Amino acid sequence: MLKSKVAVQVTSPGILPDDVVMLGDAYLKPWKIPQGQPVTLKFGAMRQPVKVVAVEKFDGMRISQSLARRMGILAGCQLRLQYRSVGAVLALGPLIGVLISRDDPSMPEKPFGSITMFCKELVDASAVYGAHVYFFTPEGIGSSHQHVEGWVYAGGWRKIAVPAADVISNRLTSRKLENKPSVQHFFREVKLRHGTSVFNEKFLDKPEVFEALGRDRALVKYLPESHVLRNYTMLKSMCSKYSTVFLKPVRGSLGKGIIRITRLDQENFVAHHANVGGTRKQHFTNLAKLFSSISGKMKSVRYQIQQGLHLIDIGGRPVDFRALVQKNEQGKWSMTSIVARTAGSHHFVSNLARGGTLSTVKEAVAKSNLSSAQGHDASARLQRAALDIAQGIDTHIPAHFGELGIDLAIDTNGRVWLLEVNSKPSKNDNTPLQPDQKIRPSVRNLIRYARHLAEF
Structure with missing residues (x-):
């Protein structure tokens, strides 16, 4: 099967009928x-007899x-072209659809919103690689699986009608939107009827990730002890085993709602609550009172209770690491970027939304309280862990992922730990655009995959 990139020109009205295409003879002869x-x-x-x-x-x-x-093409473009003699199919593509949470036609x-620049980068990368990309929301999905209302540049x-794509990247940032019957029905129909590939097709819950990876002996070394918090007995057991534990909302993100519980002595406990302005501190004279204070929240929020880790820090500010791993043109996991995130001065979580700062792994490790002997190969060990964990997600969770944000940490003994896996990684804080770059590696990799x- 021959492949090539072809310049597609759109003729003026009335020159060509819909069932005729003109093609340079350089393509016709070798492809027969x-x-x-x-x-x-x-x-x-889209299928059109021509x-x-x-x-x-x-x-x-x-x-x-x-x-x-x-076809959803408003002007000339470069696309990949294939001729498949079986079935006599002349295929153009790839056509890529990116499913996003919302749009605002009043802001042309x-x-x-904030991801418009990322979307334009995808348009530019598509032009480089001979692809065509559009963007659509759940509202753009109609009753037909053949096409959607999408945005092209x-x-x-x-905003125009476009065919259902060869590949869909699910960038929905809301579980409510993702679980809409219309969205799930559309995913099923386009996979079944058009052979569409949908990647990052679902959110990951924290217990789902830890339970799945816990079944892999090679990955257990990265996993702090974690359970879904069900009752007081479990809290008591974990607090007796570890001097610090973390309660993390099962479906939380950006560090929202995390509670750090520290045992001061047999009777006294301190709970630190992460919030936007900083950290709220509560003191309890026994664990039962602490549990009573959070039991109300447990009616609406499921928590994962996790072993506290003694993370490396810079001047008392904890450091963790965000790796972006993506599948490449061979469909294999590869490392796109990894950055260190240092918590803000009044926070114990490192998210940029909470005042955290970014640096390279090398810079952060050098400034931290990790000894030089333990830190000399930190970057390589973090990268190995991220790729191993991504492969583990592929192996043990029945869903299709093409990119993952993997949050890792290093403790004061130099051991690498998994904190969290995010199936909708942000493009904003991971792979900053260098002055001499027009398209970030993370965007190029998405098109390649x-x-x-x-x-194609």
Whole structure:
């Protein structure tokens, strides 16, 4: 099966009918594309019977304006082209759909809010790699699995009907939206009817991750002891075993709602609550009173109770690490970036939303209270852990992931631990755009993996 990148030109109205495409003879002869006989033009879920007309000394493809509109193409572009003799299919692509939480048509310059720049980067990367990308929300999904209402970029953002894509990247940031019956039905239909690949198709809950990875002997070394907090007995057991434990909302993010419990002596406990302004501190003269104070919250919030770790710190500010791992053009996990995050001065969580700061792994380890002997290969060990954990997620959780944000920590003995796995990693705090870069590696990798999935 031959593959190539072709410049697709859109003709003026009335020049070409929808069922004719003009193609440079440089493509027809080696691929043995039949002339004058019907072939099927495929673009995502769109299928159009066409006849191919050869054009001498022309290195491109011409299609009618109305056909281009049905394809969701508003101007000329570069796409990958394949001819599959079995079934006589002339395929263009890959067509990539990115499912996002919301749009705002009243803001044409910035219709996707803070992720608009990321979306434009994906458009630019698609042009480089011969792909076509659009963006759609759950509201853009109609009753048909054939097409959606999506946003394309052609000199500006425009919303039009586009075919269901070859590959869908699920960037929904809300479980409520992700679990909408219309969204789940659409995922099932496009996979079944069009062979669409959907990656990062679901959120990960903390207990799900730790239970799944706990079944892998090679990964247990990275896992602090963790359980879903069900009752006082469990809290008492963990607090007797560890001087510090953390309560983390099972479905939390950005450090919201985390409680750190520290045992001062047999009777006295301190609870630190993470909030936006800093840390709220409560003192309890026994564990029963502490449990009573959180039992009300447990009616609406499920907590994971986790072994407290003695993390490395910089001047008393805890340090952890965020690795972004993505699948590459061979479909294998690879390391895109890893950064150190140091907690803000009044926080015990390191999220940037809580005043944390970023640095390289090397800088953070050098400034920390980790000895030079324990820290000399810290970066390599963190990267190995991230890739091992990503592979473990693939092996033990029945869902398709193409990128993961993996939060890791190093304790004062130099041991690497897993804190959390995020299946909707932010592009904003991980792979900052360098002055000489127009497209971040994380964005390039997303397009490369999409090409791999669509076999273009």
